[in-house]
Amino acid sequence: MHLTDAVVAAQIDDVLTRADAHDGVAPIVSAGDPILRTPVLPFSGQVDDATLTRLAEVMARTMRAAPGVGLAGPQVGVGLSIFVAEDPAAVRSEIATVREREPLPLRTVLNAEYTPATGEHVAFFEGCLSIPGYQAVVARPRTIELRGAALDGTPIAEEVTGWSARIVAHETDHLGGILFLDKAEMRSLSTHASVARLWNEPSTQRAAAELGFTLPSGPLL
Template identity: 75%
Template sequence: MPMNDADAHVAAQIRAVLAAAEAGGGVAPIVEAGDPILRQTTRPFDGQVDDAELAQLAEVMRATMLAAPGVGLAGPQVGIGLSMFVAEDPGSLDPETAEVRQRSPMPLRVVLNAEYTPATSENVAFFEGCLSIPGYQAVVARPRSIELTGVDLNGTPIAEVVAGWSARIVAHETDHLDGIMYLDKAEMRSLSTNTSVAKFWNQPSTQQAASELGFTLPSSMLL
């Protein structure tokens, strides 16, 4: 059956990114805020390219993410309207930060057709950033754990609960697939440059930032 125009367009986007990465040392350019593709709903993966090209795309996205550096990257961020993201997190080197933020290492995962729902009513709020909005961070309240569904590169269904900082990363990337950026959900009074976060708000929790910048944390985080 011939591919419809929307899927053919996605296939062309994938091949353009692969070509750009080949010319760019294995990494692709990252799309920044203001590009319409970041506000569009992605197409589910449905065989727009073959397995070899899909695996190659996953490799390019991971290389691009690590080079940035970052811990997650979604299809729209490299100019592809495909429901796909990669994520990998080495975790926190500071034990107190790791405990407060529930940040443990997350091995590489590649997820297609991802969706999530809260697995708890408890929200937690921390600074996060985005490779498509370089130089800034803001506090975002997200569920402490989420239920993730999708498929992996082999087409194996995914249905699992993801918790802690890994849940934050997965939710952030999955939001991209629906045209949602983290600033849409952020406490805008918390918006800070990376330099300011490092200077003023590098504590494990966001209590001090909330107090001094004037925003409210979820009730579960209040002392």
């Protein structure tokens, strides 16, 4: 897929039109669509501020309706460097503690990039709205350095840690045409039902032992 500023502007117009016909919620693109494998264009004024704000609003509404905790431009068919994220962290306290999962207020990030802040990685099950029904364990940096811009153009340069770092990394990967399964431990691939029934625990130690894969710091983390 060849992206140009004109193509991206047309994609945004299409998404907004379709969302207007469905209570402000856009269709989510599923794996197999080339847009999910095409690196996006940076935002450089392809649309005006009002249109960009409407896109962010539609993406947030779509994310919440799914429901999910993050959504990137390609997931609504837009090859633009934008993602939204929001996590109420509505999980059991013991899970929140182990996974360092704290509430993440709604945010929109343009032109996001990240780098690991340390060499420490943590591995947990994660899923994707574009790959419904499945989860797999992904090792990601525990802490990342996020760079980009807020919706109003304010520069972002901050350290993000814990589960919020996982969300940000996952959504930023989408902007480069990367899906979480590209980085997953494939022996851990499970349906949502299997994760809920077998692996709904704070850590992935038992899943690693019983499914036969290695966690970042060794077989049992």
